[in-house]
Amino acid sequence: MDLPVANPGPVRDEGQLLQCPYCxxxxxxxxxxxxxxxxxxxxxxxxxxxxxxxxxxxxxxxxxxxxxxxxxxxxxxxxxxxxxxxxxxxxxxxxxxxxxxxxxxxxxxxxxxxxxxxxxxxxxxxxxxxxxxxxxxxxxxxxxxxxxxxxxxxxxxxxxxxxxxxxxxxxxxxxxxxxxxxxxxCPMRPMKCPFGCDSSFPEHNLEEHCSESLQQHLLKVLQVIHKKGFTADQLNDRALELEKSEDRGKLAKARDARSLTNIVK
Known part of the structure; x- marks a missing residue:
């Protein structure tokens, strides 16, 4: 029986190929x-x-x-x-x-x-x-x-x-x-905020997010550190104070709640 030729596949064209041990x-x-x-x-x-x-x-x-x-x-x-x-x-x-x-x-x-x-x-x-x-x-x-x-x-x-x-x-x-x-x-892989806020963003935007949302992250950390004895207004004031302090740069570099907590303490 003769072999038919049906849809044998695409013809090779030029393109960037895998860089491997062979050319x-x-x-x-x-x-x-x-x-x-x-x-x-x-x-x-x-x-x-x-x-x-x-x-x-x-x-x-x-x-x-x-x-x-x-x-x-x-x-x-x-x-x-x-x-x-x-x-x-x-x-x-x-x-x-x-x-x-x-x-x-x-x-x-x-x-x-x-x-x-x-x-x-x-x-x-x-x-x-x-x-x-x-x-x-x-x-x-x-x-x-x-x-x-x-x-x-x-x-x-x-x-x-x-x-x-x-x-x-x-x-x-x-x-x-x-x-x-x-x-x-992949630097564009999606991730959730490591501090527990509702934000999600590409992984390469983590540094930007930590800087822009520092006060919100500080507030979450302070709520854990000071579970009793502080009102919501006092915690907000303390978060704002820390954000404006000389340590802001160090605080903004924290990439998770544990590291930020250690700096605040």
Whole structure:
């Protein structure tokens, strides 16, 4: 059966790619080369022993599923790995830095979900017959230009291209790194006031907020220090007095209630 060519993916265009141990074009080409045998393995493992389906019959659908799968996984990989580390309480769970290695993991995971009963047998997975069928199907797809290299490079570019931070900081990074960046280090990540007021703001505005809301923060700290014996007016007067004192600069640098309390005391 001839292989159809339907929606093989975007054509590669120029763009800023991930800075990795390889040059940009080399990393993209290496990943693009890997996609074809990866697809062949999925098609062979999913149809081995099937009297009604061959690798060429399922190739179009599995190609699209595979591209969608690795794209989605690349966007959530960091977050998923961090969650798994917390569940397993394994701080040493290292994430690979090489994009090729990461995509290889995605491909293996996708392949396992598509194997039929025979495809799960260890003897088949390690057999020369399987490797021969995969090689033959790779050659067939290559000869018929079922998934041309330039199309696969388009997919690789999508996976490797740096994109703008979703929270609009100046950082450009891989999609798969976006979740970790936005949650842990992005200066635009939202945060609530550490003093307990109702304000929320980007993390990089913390210093400005602490300075502008110093009197309000002082009042909250004084309410805790002087739980009894002070009226609301007296606490307000004391907060205003501290705000106008020579120590204002030191007070404004406090970034949480504990540090501000220590300065006030």
């Amino acid at each position: 940009d074009s080399e990393a993209m080409h290496k990943l693009a080369q890997f996609l074809l045998p990866g697809l062949a393995a999925v098609c062979v493992d999913g149809t081995t022993g099937d009297l009604f389906r061959s690798p060429s019959v399922v190739a179009v659908d599995l190609r699209q599923e595979m591209v969608d799968y690795i794209t989605q996984r690349s966007e959530t990989f960091i977050a998923d790995t961090l969650i798994e580390s917390e569940v397993e309480q394994n701080a040493d769970n290292q994430m690979p830095d090489d994009p090729y290695e990461v995509i290889s993991i995605f491909m293996d995971d996708f392949s396992r979900t598509k194997r039929n009963i025979i495809g799960h047998v260890s003897g088949w997975l390690l057999s020369d017959s399987r490797e021969d069928k995969i090689d033959d199907f790779v050659q067939e797809m290559d000869m018929t230009r079922f998934w041309p290299l330039e199309r696969r490079e388009g997919i690789a570019e999508v996976l490797l291209k740096n994109v703008d931070c979703e929270q609009n900081c100046e950082k450009r990074l891989l999609r798969r790194d976006m979740d970790r960046h936005c949650v842990t280090v």
